[in-house]
Amino acid sequence: MTEFQPSDWLDKFRMSRETFFYLCDKLRPRLARQDTSFRLALPVEKRVAVALWRLASNIEYRTISTLFGVGKSTVCRCVRDMCHAIVALLSSIYLRPPSEQELEDSARLFLSNWGFPHCVAAVATLHTAIITPSNNASDYANPAGWLSVLSQVAVSGRGKFWDVCASFPGGTDPADIFQNSSLCATAAEGGLSPALPPVFMGNSLRYVLLGEACYPLQSWLMKAYPEEKGRGSCTALTQPQRLFNGQLPERCVCLRRLC
Numbered sequence: 001m002t003e004f005q006p007s008d009w010l011d012k013f014r015m016s017r018e019t020f021f022y023l024c025d026k027l028r029p030r031l032a033r034q035d036t037s038f039r040l041a042l043p044v045e046k047r048v049a050v051a052l053w054r055l056a057s058n059i060e061y062r063t064i065s066t067l068f069g070v071g072k073s074t075v076c077r078c079v080r081d082m083c084h085a086i087v088a089l090l091s092s093i094y095l096r097p098p099s100e101q102e103l104e105d106s107a108r109l110f111l112s113n114w115g116f117p118h119c120v121a122a123v124a125t126l127h128t129a130i131i132t133p134s135n136n137a138s139d140y141a142n143p144a145g146w147l148s149v150l151s152q153v154a155v156s157g158r159g160k161f162w163d164v165c166a167s168f169p170g171g172t173d174p175a176d177i178f179q180n181s182s183l184c185a186t187a188a189e190g191g192l193s194p195a196l197p198p199v200f201m202g203n204s205l206r207y208v209l210l211g212e213a214c215y216p217l218q219s220w221l222m223k224a225y226p227e228e229k230g231r232g233s234c235t236a237l238t239q240p241q242r243l244f245n246g247q248l249p250e251r252c253v254c255l256r257r258l259c
Contacts, residue, residue, distance in 0.1 A: 004017070012053060012056065012057075013049070013052045013053065013056055014052070014055075014056045015052070020048070020049075020052070021045075023048060024044050024045050024048050026089060026090060027044065027048065027082065027085045027086065027089060027090075028044050029089070030081070030084070030085035030088060030089060031044045031047050031048070031081060031082065031085055032044055042070070042074070042078075046068065046070075047078045047081065047082065048078075048082060049068070050064060050068050050070065050074070050075055050078040050079070051078045051079045051081075051082035051083070052082075053067070053068075054075060054078075054079050055079065061075045061076055094161075094162075095161065095162060095163060095164055096162065097162070097163075097186065097191065097192070098120070098156065098162055098192075100194050102156070103120045103192065103193070103194075103207055104198075105157070105158075106119075106120040106121065106156045106157040106158065107119060107120050107157070107198075107207060108157070109156075109157030109158060110157045113157065114157070115247070116210065116247075116248075117200070118198075118200045118205065118207060118208055119157075119207065119208050119209065119210055119222070120156070120157070120192060120207040120208070120209065121154045121155060121156055121157075121162070121163075121192075121209050121210070122154070122155050122209070122210040122211075123152065123153070123154050123155075123178065123183065123209050123210065123211045123212070123215070123221075124152070124153060124155070124211075124212055125150055125151065125152050125153075125174040125177065125212065126150070126151050126153060127142050127144075127148035127149070127150055127170055128148055128149050128150075128151065129146060129147065129148050130147050130148060130149055130170075131147070132147060133147075136169070138171070139169040139170075139171050139172075140169045140170045140171060141170060141171055142170035142171060146170075147170060148170035149166070149167050149168060149169065149170060150167075150168040150169065150170050150172050150174070150177065151164060151165065151166040151167065151168070152164070152165040152166075152168075152174065152177045152178060152181060152183075153165075154183055154209070163181075163182075163183045165177055165181045165182075165183065173214070174212060174214050174215070175214045175215055175216065178211070178215050178216075179216065187209060187218075187220050187221070188218070188220070190206060192206070192207055192209070192220065193206040193207045193220075206219070206220050207220070208220050208221065208222050209221050209222070210222055210223075210248060211223045213226075222248070223248070224244070224245040224248055225237055225241045225242075225244060225245055227245065
C-alpha cells in the first residue's frame with residue numbers, strides 16, 4: 001500500500017490507488033467480516049486486492065495464495081464475494097439506461113471521435129475463455145474452436161459499458177442473445193431516444209445503435225450491408241456501401257478496445 005507507485009497500481013490492479021480505495025469503501029458493507037476467537041478476519045482492502053489481482057492477471061489461485069499469504073480457498077472466496085458484492089451494490093449505479101443528456105453527449109462523441117452521426121452506442125459480443133466445464137462442454141465451443149462464455153455489451157461514445165448481458169455459452173448465436181435482451185426491447189420501444197426524437201438531416205429520427213453483421217437490421221440498429229460472395233469477389237455492393245462496410249466494424253472494434 002505504501003511502496004506502490006502509480007504505475008504499479010495500474011499494472012497490478014488495472015486501476016489507480018484512489019479508485020482502489022473508492023471501490024473498497026463502496027463494497028465494505030458486503031465484504032467486511034468480524035474477527036472470531038479462532039482467527040482475525042481479512043481486512044476489506046486485502047480481500048479486494050486478492051480478487052482484483054486474480055481478475056487483472058488471471059494467474060492461478062495457488063500463486064496468489066503464496067503472494068498474499070492466504071489459502072487457495074480464501075482466494076477463491078475473495079473473488080466470488082467481491083463479484084457478488086459488485087453486482088449487488090454497484091450494478092444499478094453504473095449499468096443503467098443513459099439519460100437524455102448522456103444520449104446527446106454520446107451521439108456528439110460518436111460523430112466527433114468516430115465519424116458516425118446520430119449514434120449513441122456500439123453493441124457487440126465478447127468471448128471470455130474458460131476451463132472445460134463438467135457438463136455440456138460442446139455448448140461452450142465458440143466459432144474459433146476454444147471454450148468461452150459470451151457476453152453482449154453496449155458501449156457509449158466514451159468507451160463505457162452501460163448495458164451488459166453476460167454468461168452465455170460460447171456457441172450461442174449473438175443474434176439470439178440480442179433479440180432476447182432487455183436492450184433490444186428498450187430500443188424497439190423507443191427508450192433510447194427522447195419522447196420527441198431529435199432532428200437528423202431534416203427529419204425527426206430516433207438515435208441508432210451500431211451492431212455486428214449477425215444482428216437484424218432495424219430502423220434503430222445499423223449493421224454492415226450484406227455481401228453476396230461471387231467467385232472470389234463481392235457483388236451487388238456499390239462503392240459507398242463497401243466503404244460503409246469497411247468503416248463500421250472499425251468503429252465497433254475501436255470502442256471495444258477503449259473498455
